Amino acid sequence: MRILSGIQPSGDMHLGNYLGAIKQWVNVQNPEAFYCVVDLHALTLEIAPEVLREQTLDCATTLLACGIDPEISAVFVQSHVAYHAQMSWLLECVASYGELSRMTQFKEKASRKEGYRVGLLTYPVLMAADILLYDAVEVPVGDDQRQHLELARNVAERFNARYGDTLTVPVGVQPAAAARVMDLQEPTRKMSKSISSPLGSILLLDDPSDIEKKIKKAVTDTENEVRYDPENKPGLSNLLEIFSNVTGESPSVIASRYSRYGDLKSDVATAVIEELTPIAKRYRELRPDVAALRSVIADGARRAADVAGPVYQRAANAMGLL
Ligand code: TYM
Numbered sequence: 044m045r046i047l048s049g050i051q052p053s054g055d056m057h058l059g060n061y062l063g064a065i066k067q068w069v070n071v072q073n074p075e076a077f078y079c080v081v082d083l084h085a086l087t088l089e090i091a092p093e094v095l096r097e098q099t100l101d102c103a104t105t106l107l108a109c110g111i112d113p114e115i116s117a118v119f120v121q122s123h124v125a126y127h128a129q130m131s132w133l134l135e136c137v138a139s140y141g142e143l144s145r146m147t148q149f150k151e152k153a154s155r156k157e158g159y160r161v162g163l164l165t166y167p168v169l170m171a172a173d174i175l176l177y178d179a180v181e182v183p184v185g186d187d188q189r190q191h192l193e194l195a196r197n198v199a200e201r202f203n204a205r206y207g208d209t210l211t212v213p214v215g216v217q218p219a220a221a222a223r224v225m226d227l228q229e230p231t232r233k234m235s236k237s238i239s240s241p242l243g244s245i246l247l248l249d250d251p252s253d254i255e256k257k258i259k260k261a262v263t264d265t266e267n268e269v270r271y272d273p274e275n276k277p278g279l280s281n282l283l284e285i286f287s288n289v290t291g292e293s294p295s296v297i298a299s300r301y302s303r304y305g306d307l308k309s310d311v312a313t314a315v316i317e318e319l320t321p322i323a324k325r326y327r328e329l330r331p332d333v334a335a336l337r338s339v340i341a342d343g344a345r346r347a348a349d350v351a352g353p354v355y356q357r358a359a360n361a362m363g364l365l
Contacts, residue, residue, distance in 0.1 A: 045211075046071055047179035049079040049121065049170070052102035053090065054236035058245040058315065059224035061109060061322075062288045063185025067218055069110040076116035077177050077347055078106055080340075083121050083128065083169060087162040088152070088237075100333060103340055105247060108326035119343030121173065126351040130172035131165070133358055137202050138168045138194070147190055171195035175202075175358075176351040178211040186223035187233055189215060206361040210354075221288035227261040230278035248323050251316045258282070258312040269301040279304065282311050289314045 048068055050060060068078055080102045085095055099120055106118055121127050143149065143164050153159045162169075174182055174195045182192055192215035199210040224234045226243035234244045242257050249257070263278040271294040273280040283294035286307075290297070301307040329336070 044071070044073065044075060045178050045180050046073070046076040046183065047079065047174050047177040047213075048077075048183050049081040049084070049173055050102060050106070051085050051236075052080050052082055052095065052098040053085045053088065054098065055246045055248065056102065056105045057224075057234055057236065057247065058285065058319075059185060059221075059234035060236075061247055061319075062221040062224055062285065063187075063218060064183060065106060065109045065111075066288070067183035067216065068106070068116075071181070071183060071216075072111060072116040074115060077179075077343075077350070078111055078116055078118050079121050079173060079347070080106070080119070081121045081170075081173065084166060087160055087166050100336055101330070103336060104326055104330045105322075107329055107336075107339070108322050109247075110322075113339045113343060117343040117346040118339055119347045120340050123340065123344035124347045124351055126176055126348065126355040127169065127172055130176050130351075130355050130358060131169040133362060134168045134172050134175070134198055134202070135165060136362075137205070138165075138171070138198050140164075142194060142197070143167060146194070148187070167191045167194045168198070171198045174213050175199055175210045176354050177347075178350070178354055179213045180211065181216050182213050183216045186217055189217075202358070202361075206358075209357055209361045218288060220294060221284045224285060225277060225281040227257055227278075227281070230262055230281050245315065245319075247319055248326060249319070251320060254316050254319065255312040258315065259308050261308065263304055267302075267304065269298045269304065269307055271295045271298045279307075282307060286311045286314055289318050 048064060050064065080099055082095060082099050103118060103120065107113065111118055146167055149164055152163055170191050171194060184192060196212050199212045202210050226232045226234050226240070228240045228243040242260055245254055245257055261278060261282060264276050269279065270276060271280050271283050280294065283297055286297050287294045
């Protein structure tokens with residue numbers, strides 16, 4: 044099945060990225076799956092060129108370390124396939140200013156900085172281009188990307204209504220549990236690369252002792268009943284969701300086995316450490332071989348361009364470009 048998803052190379056990858064997105068990518072990978080390190084998106088916020096270069100390689104390595112097999116799926120860097128920027132322009136002439144200025148992530152990020160970049164506003168159009176260029180049927184993402192995905196669907200439908208049936212309308216897919224991993228210190232806020240406190244997010248390359256410390260110190264509540272109740276017990280429910288994603292059991296079933304928070308935390312820590320340790324090990328093996336990595340992403344870009352080129356042409360023709 045044709046699948047596309049993307050991740051920004053904008054800092055250390057965390058447990059939310061893994062459980063919400065990358066793990067799903069591994070599970071659904073197939074020769075029609077395209078996984079993209081979206082370096083153009085990272086330019087919407089301040090990032091030093093040398094940092095972006097390194098983080099793009101870090102991010103591609105993370106995908107491989109998590110289990111994406113480049114012999115099966117295509118792993119590539121967004122800026123290596125020029126159709127993304129070209130398609131984005133076409134779609135900017137389909138999307139409206141109003142719908143972009145209503146995007147929650149835009150409003151949050153724009154409110155943090157005066158003189159924000161125009162790219163921050165048009166960002167979801169580039170994301171729509173990423174998706175629509177591949178005729179993606181499914182887009183596995185975390186819950187925080189739902190609104191952007193809805194925009195991609197709306198843009199595709201509007202395009203088709205205006206220019207004839209041209210683009211595939213995709214659907215977003217979320218994992219059953221941990222679609223929105225919350226900050227361990229502030230469990231009403233999502234775990235995030237940019238604003239989480241040091242103890243709030245578990246990084247994929249954290250040492251086991253740090254993972255254990257962060258989970259043991261996770262903010263819960265003052266009751267002592269282990270119950271899955273995201274509204275009233277967000278901290279505890281977050282731990283149950285993480286555990287659920289790792290083991291495949293439902294959060295309520297897991298909750299029913301515990302009577303003490305401390306015991307639950309110990310077992311969550313063990314499960315997360317078991318899940319992440321092989322990933323960190325593999326990352327450390329792969330990251331030094333930059334030549335091998337570059338060859339993987341060059342091959343990925345060729346495969347991506349083979350699919351994206353004809354779709355771009357279809358869209359350009361439909362709009363009347365010669
Ligand atoms: P990004 O780089 O912020 O995150 C990458 C993926 O990780 C998921 N994610 C989470 N899932 C659960 N809990 C969390 N706390 C959490 N934080 C992040 C995100 O939902 C995402 O799936 N705009 C996108 C990148 C993008 C993209 C695309 C995605 C660009 N083009 C095309 C899909 C298709 C982003 O910034 O993700």
